[in-house]
Amino acid sequence: EVQLVESGGGLVQPGRSLRLSCAASGFTFEDYAMHWVRQVPGKGLEWVSGISWNGGIIGYVDSVKGRFTISRDNGKNSLYLQMSSLRAEDTAFYYCAKDSSSGFARATEYDYWGQGTLVTVSS
C-alpha cells in the first residue's frame, strides 16, 4: 500500500524557516517524480514545487522561487521542502504528492497524496 506521510509543519514567525518532510513507502520511491502542493484553508490547491526521480529537474511556482528548496533522498525514501523567509501568505496545508512518471512530463498526474501538514506563519 502506498503511503505518504508529511511532517514538520507548525507555527512559525514571518521571516523564519521551516523544513517539511515526506516519508514514502509502498512503492519504489526512486522511480518517480514527487511534488509539493499546498492549500490555503477554504481555497484551491496550488502546485508549489516538483522534483524528478533523480533530482535533475526541479521546478517552483513563482511565488516561492528563491525562498523554498525541494530535495529528495532516495536512500531514505524521503522528500523535503526547505522553506525560508516565510510569509503570512505561505500559511496553508502542504501535501506531498507522487507523480505517475519519473520526470516532468508536462502533466499534473499525482496518483497518491499524503494527508498534509499545516504550516501557519504568524507573529
Add this chain to the structure above:
Amino acid sequence: QSVLTQPPSASGTPGQRVTISCSGSSSNIGSNDVYWYQHLPGTAPKLLIYRNNLRPSGVPDRFSGSKSGTSASLAISGLRSEDEADYHCAAWDDSLSGGGVFGGGTRLTVL
C-alpha cells in the same frame, strides 16, 4: 486567484447528473491534459480522472471527464451522498514560469 476557473459550488439530488466546468487558456488546458481530483477535507486528495477522460482503477464509471479547446468538464451521474466533496481540475501550464496549475475547486453538495 486560481489560474483555472471553476464554479465555487454545485449541487444535486441523489440519482441526478451534475457537471462541473473548468476553464483555462491556450497555455494550459488548450495544450495539455486535464486531471480531476476529489478531496474530502482532512483527507488526502484522490486522482479521479487523468488525461482528460480516463479513470484510475477503482473509480466508478459514474465519473467521466471531457475536454474541448480550453475548457474541460467533470460529470457525475447517479449522484450519491458519498460524492459530496471538493473537486479540483488541474493541468500543466506552458507559460514562461511553467508548472502545474489548479482550479479554485468546486464544493459539491448532495441535497
